[in-house]
Amino acid sequence: MTDQPIPAGPDMEIDALAALQDKEPPQAPRSQWKDVWDQFKRHKGALFGGGFLIFITLAVLLGPFLWQVDATKIDIRNKNMRPIYVALWDSAANVGWNKPLGSDQLGRDILAQLISGGRASMAVGWAAMVLALVIGTSVGVLAGYFRKLDFWLMRFTDLVLSLPILPILLVAVTLFRQPLNNTFGPEGGMFVLIVSVVGLTSWMQTARIVRGDILALKEREFILAARSIGTTPAKIIRRHLLPNVISPIMVSATLGLATAIITESALSFLGVGFPSDFPTWGKLLADAVQRMEQYPERVVLPGILISLTVLGVNYLGDGLRDALDPRIRGR
Amino acid sequence: MLTFTIRRLFLSIPTLMFISLVIFMLLQLAPGDPMAQVPLTVPPEVKEKMREALGLGQPPLIQYWKWMVQFFWIEPQVLIDHWFGTSFSADAQRVISWQTRSPVMDIVVQRIPQTLWVVGLSYIVGIAIALPIGIYSAYKQYSVFDQSGTFITMIGFSIPPFFTGPLLIVIFSVQLGWFPSIYDTTHVVTDWASFKVQFNQMIMPVMVLALQTTAQISRYMRSSMLDNLGQDYVRTARAKGLREGVVVMVHVLRNSMIPVITVIALGIPSIFGGAIITENVFKVNGIGQLLITALFANDIPMVMTLTFIFAILIVLFNLIADVLYGVLDPRIRYD
Numbered sequence: 001m002t003d004q005p006i007p008a009g010p011d012m013e014i015d016a017l018a019a020l021q022d023k024e025p026p027q028a029p030r031s032q033w034k035d036v037w038d039q040f041k042r043h044k045g046a047l048f049g050g051g052f053l054i055f056i057t058l059a060v061l062l063g064p065f066l067w068q069v070d071a072t073k074i075d076i077r078n079k080n081m082r083p084i085y086v087a088l089w090d091s092a093a094n095v096g097w098n099k100p101l102g103s104d105q106l107g108r109d110i111l112a113q114l115i116s117g118g119r120a121s122m123a124v125g126w127a128a129m130v131l132a133l134v135i136g137t138s139v140g141v142l143a144g145y146f147r148k149l150d151f152w153l154m155r156f157t158d159l160v161l162s163l164p165i166l167p168i169l170l171v172a173v174t175l176f177r178q179p180l181n182n183t184f185g186p187e188g189g190m191f192v193l194i195v196s197v198v199g200l201t202s203w204m205q206t207a208r209i210v211r212g213d214i215l216a217l218k219e220r221e222f223i224l225a226a227r228s229i230g231t232t233p234a235k236i237i238r239r240h241l242l243p244n245v246i247s248p249i250m251v252s253a254t255l256g257l258a259t260a261i262i263t264e265s266a267l268s269f270l271g272v273g274f275p276s277d278f279p280t281w282g283k284l285l286a287d288a289v290q291r292m293e294q295y296p297e298r299v300v301l302p303g304i305l306i307s308l309t310v311l312g313v314n315y316l317g318d319g320l321r322d323a324l325d326p327r328i329r330g331r
Numbered sequence: 332m333l334t335f336t337i338r339r340l341f342l343s344i345p346t347l348m349f350i351s352l353v354i355f356m357l358l359q360l361a362p363g364d365p366m367a368q369v370p371l372t373v374p375p376e377v378k379e380k381m382r383e384a385l386g387l388g389q390p391p392l393i394q395y396w397k398w399m400v401q402f403f404w405i406e407p408q409v410l411i412d413h414w415f416g417t418s419f420s421a422d423a424q425r426v427i428s429w430q431t432r433s434p435v436m437d438i439v440v441q442r443i444p445q446t447l448w449v450v451g452l453s454y455i456v457g458i459a460i461a462l463p464i465g466i467y468s469a470y471k472q473y474s475v476f477d478q479s480g481t482f483i484t485m486i487g488f489s490i491p492p493f494f495t496g497p498l499l500i501v502i503f504s505v506q507l508g509w510f511p512s513i514y515d516t517t518h519v520v521t522d523w524a525s526f527k528v529q530f531n532q533m534i535m536p537v538m539v540l541a542l543q544t545t546a547q548i549s550r551y552m553r554s555s556m557l558d559n560l561g562q563d564y565v566r567t568a569r570a571k572g573l574r575e576g577v578v579v580m581v582h583v584l585r586n587s588m589i590p591v592i593t594v595i596a597l598g599i600p601s602i603f604g605g606a607i608i609t610e611n612v613f614k615v616n617g618i619g620q621l622l623i624t625a626l627f628a629n630d631i632p633m634v635m636t637l638t639f640i641f642a643i644l645i646v647l648f649n650l651i652a653d654v655l656y657g658v659l660d661p662r663i664r665y666d
Contacts, residue, residue: 164641303494
């Protein structure tokens with residue numbers, strides 16, 4: 001191969017300078033996040049999931065301004081109305097445009113209840129997810145970076161992982177409901193309680209993933225370089241380590257949001273969640289189960305909302321995992 | 332391997348003790364008072380005596396110690412007495428429920444078969460559905476079957492059991508009237524007709540729980556099969572002329588089952604947790620339902636014991652999963 005004759009001749013003379021130049025104008029440099037977005041766009045389910053999550057968040061945030069009905073207003077004359085679409089097959093049904101999705105046994109408007117219930121569910125989900133992320137990331141970073149803390153923090157994580165979560169949640173919620181209600185009021189107390197118990201029991205996976213990544217990262221040269229010019233550990237963690245573990249944190253954030261919404265609804269369903277006059281999706285579903293033979297929509301509507309939100313969040317997590325993983329990206 | 336197992340067994344004892352201490356201290360903070368239903372006419376000094384009779388007069392650590400002695404020392408003796416007709420535990424004080432004033436373990440033993448039937452059967456059904464789905468959708472990756480299978484498992488993953496339960500009841504009990512909505516635990520199977528009744532009432536709770544299991548396990552099965560299908564040994568097996576069925580069902584499947592089996596073992600405790608909700612929906616009087624009623628009735632010894640049983644299950648199956656992983660995969664060495 002090496003002693004192959006080089007084709008020579010005046011007609012084969014190549015302009016060396018022109019060959020080295022680009023034929024087309026140089027492309028703008030691509031940032032990492034642009035690559036991530038391009039990969040994310042190819043995952044149809046993730047696009048749908050993210051879109052639905054944004055839609056439902058906007059709907060519960062802006063819904064009360066568009067549908068200005070008080071969710072807790074009792075209107076006993078218009079009780080037990082069916083949703084408007086029931087009129088399609090049952091002309092005798094008690095429907096009306098003033099209550100598009102019907103009303104419950106006390107005449108409370110179901111559309112307004114779903115909106116304010118969604119507010120509560122999403123607020124609990126986001127707050128618990130953020131709490132779990134903060135705890136998980138701190139434990140993971142501390143355990144990964146400081147070798148002295150590693151053993152004890154990880155043993156502690158293992159211990160918490162082997163706690164029976166749902167029974168403990170039930171116990172904690174039943175026990176601390178009263179004292180917290182006295183401090184923060186019935187709704188605020190329940191919110192603080194559920195957010196903290198869900199957050200305190202779901203940080204372990206994040207901590208493990210973050211620790212593993214930090215352990216690998218801190219042996220890399222750029223950390224050595226940073227340390228050699230005298231950067232303090234706090235600054236190394238903030239400037240160099242945390243930005244590098246952002247992708248596993250984002251993926252576990254989506255999973256955490258899904259778990260938090262489901263856990264809150266499960267607690268409400270078992271009757272230890274929010275009080276009845278402060279609806280969440282799980283509470284609406286639980287309250288409607290007794291009357292589901294006559295009014296199946298009261299079970300189905302909040303159930304579908306919970307399921308679609310969780311489905312959307314899970315798909316979003318799937319897509320994020322693919323998009324944020326540089327080994328999969330670009331394939 | 333044996334030393335690893337023994338070491339893990341010994342390590343799980345402090346873990347369990349710590350968990351029980353956490354649960355006990357959590358329950359100590361309970362605001363509920365077992366004396367709440369005692370009439371107000373009972374004089375305070377009598378109330379104090381009743382309280383002491385329940386073992387509430389002493390400091391928490393001594394109460395905890397007594398609970399441990401009762402749970403780990405006396406209850407096994409009761410079990411041995413029951414099996415062999417001996418009388419080790421003749422006069423010993425057992426863990427007493429505040430609700431029924433009878434030993435907690437007796438009630439738990441009465442309730443466990445219902446839970447085991449529903450939970451165990453649903454787990455087996457779930458795995459039996461999940462494995463073929465996972466295998467086939469990995470083998471035909473990106474086919475219509477794979478796409479729809481992935482979509483359905485994602486749905487099964489996302490729909491919570493407290494929604495699928497009422498939904499199935501609305502469809503199959505209310506609209507179609509095929510299955511009963513309440514699980515009758517007093518039903519005894521004697522002949523074919525009563526077996527059919529039992530079968531009918533078990534379908535819905537089992538399917539609700541199995542849906543969750545199926546979704547989880549088939550996802551694991553699929554990704555594990557995909558990991559292995561691209562390996563070199565698969566090409567070798569095909570190159571030496573093995574039939575496709577042997578390659579997939581023997582070579583690939585056996586290697587892919589290693590992580591899946593540990594996932595199956597790890598999932599058993601959480602399916603008991605999920606059974607709390609399902610039992611509540613279908614009114615199965617298993618241990619999940621027992622836990623809920625005990626919580627609402629402020630029955631601290633019952634809650635303590637049940638929560639601890641859940642903890643034992645988790646620690647035990649974590650151990651089993653670790654050991655199985657080492658036994659099944661000779662590449663993994665713990666020593």
